[in-house]
Amino acid sequence: MSETRVDGPDARTAHQDLHSEVGALRGEHPGRSRNPVIKVTDLAWLEFEKPDLDRAEVFARDFGFGVAARTERELWLRGTFAGSPCMVIRRGRTSRFIGPAFRAAERADLDRLARATGADVREADVPGGGRAVDLLDPSGFPVRVVHCGERLPALPEQQPLLLNFGTGPRRTNATQRPPREPSRIQRLGHVVLETRVFGRALNWYLDTLGMIVSDFLFLDGQRDRGPTMAFIRCDLGSVPSDHHTLAMHLGPGTGYVHSAYQVTDLDSIAAGGEYLKERGYQRSWGIGRHIQGSQLFDYWRDPDRFMLEHFADGDLFSSDVQPGWAPMSTSGLAQWGPPATRDFLGANPSPQRIRDVIEALRGDNEMDAARLLGLLKATRS
Template identity: 60%
Template sequence: MAEHTGLHSEQGARPGEHPGRARNPIVKVHDLAWVEFQKPDLRRAERFAHAFGFITTTRTDDELHLRGTNPGAPCVIIRKGPRTRFLGPAFLAVEAADLHRLADQVGRRVTQLPEALGGTGVELTDPTGLKVKVVADVGRLDGLPEQAPHAFNFGHELTRANATQRPPREPAKVQRVGHVVLQSTRYRQTLDWYLEHLGLIVSDFQYYEGQRERGPTMSFVRCDRGATPTDHHTLAMALGPANRYLHSAYQVADLDALAAGGRYLSDEGYHHSWGVGRHVEGSQIFDYWRDPDGFLVEHFSDGDMFDNSVQPGWSPFTASGLAQWGPAVTKDFLGLKPGRGTLGEMRSVLEALRADNEFDRQRLRGLVNVTRT
């Protein structure tokens, strides 16, 4: 297998550490299909979605489907409900037969998806209680015109002459959903569940400084498409004091689309969380925003692509290590900004420390040290 080099990560696992993949997974999913939310105000959600760069494909009194320019299924499904919450991710199976094999193993039924989506699906429940769909043969939306990447004069290479560079300040056109990031109080159990049930494989592990012997506390996980490269992470998972959604990420054409789209969002009065910068694990150029319901969403471009020969890297988890360049990570991104959620976060920490899970006092000290680095 290929060495994990040049990626700001240590050289793989030590003897006895997590291998980063299951020996015999039930299925190997092909990609992330979409993410689902519940929100009380669909009109407000749609206004932000259009400013962020989505296109509406379905709008009813009870449901909103949002797509990117790539062909395929919608990126985001929002269902109307009394309170704001993340409902779960949907992963795309390679073929319908995988759904039946998965359903047989977990004691669930394969069902028809709504007509607006087409295809079939099976609903699972991960160890945190989150609903996870695996779908197949969903209706395929035709591709739409994209923002063309710009031509750049890099160094001494001249690719643009007698022409100006004027990216318009307009919504960045989302191309596709890239990944979703989740937090769990039972990180190892939940990670293993995704590896065993969906055939995902780890690109990078991170651990709290001084606690490597206790195992990782963060993982960036990709689909296994064999020799075909795929996103460095389709799912990322972190240990924390509550089971919850952290953010989801959506690809745009390039840095100009991302930055000009960010200025548009700012002009419209939306809340900027962190960016622009370039991540370490995954290498994406990133920019983070909060939607009106408080959900963190990311524009990204230029991410790493790995095939299944690349071994997991191991590195310490630090706040300063979240980016190669860009502004310092914000308290808002880390969930430490004083506000209405502060009391709830303190309550989550106390409840987690009292419960039977992986988030104990030593792990809490490790997490606090992350925020200080």
């Protein structure tokens, strides 16, 4: 396969000293749609079901969420930033992830989306009210696109510590004593999903919601078959947006991998992690700094085994930055930090995982033996 790069100055220069050493090859996926239906502006919130809302609220407060609203059947969680809630947990028979809700730029975008998809615009059951269009992505995840009528007000922040660097000290005659308290969540950052129909799902989010790819990952020796993971951001034009609002990767299962929530700084991550550890919660992986997105990270499991991430200092890209391409590997997940754990990688065998593999290899999807072996190799590289 030729290593000739895509023509054009942007494609040649977008990666040099930026986010990836290598850009697309001629004819590879462009990472964006020519004519999307709408362009969403951000994640609004994530939707879950759990049988025990009291237990869910205890963890949420320990992790650093505020409570926006609580009823017998719903728990709405928020960050300190003004805007919509981060998460809703509804009472259900089992613990499960339902799907993401994305924010439309304008109310008229909901009408445009409804006409294009044959869906209806309905009232959104969110504190403060709003309107929503309910869709189903190719993986089977319910996806909501919402326009909220009322924004939650901002709450007090954890203030970043004043740091001394080199010959330019900013703090004198004062000590650093960050309190041992929950990391105060500022906002929802991104969600990561696993899918057996990666290519179809990727194109749906680009064509329908107008999202664009920041980075592609591919399996060693299988680049000619296309990418197997994408870090996808919102297209806000010249306004920089998070390196990824949604990330998806090919896998034998279909489901939630983790979600990430921004906090103030590294001290907030570390002190909040100590607070969680003292209360008996399980750290999945951290603390470290990612490569794709550059975030400082720390991953935890909630009592229902869902993985949540504290992060700070993530990359922001404007729409003119083209996708980077890199091989998929465990060593490529972090610039520094402890080795990625088997728990984080989902490498611990379980009956459900074995069933997922068997069903994927028998089903009509993008998984086959070569892809499966490539994914296994990536977890060990």
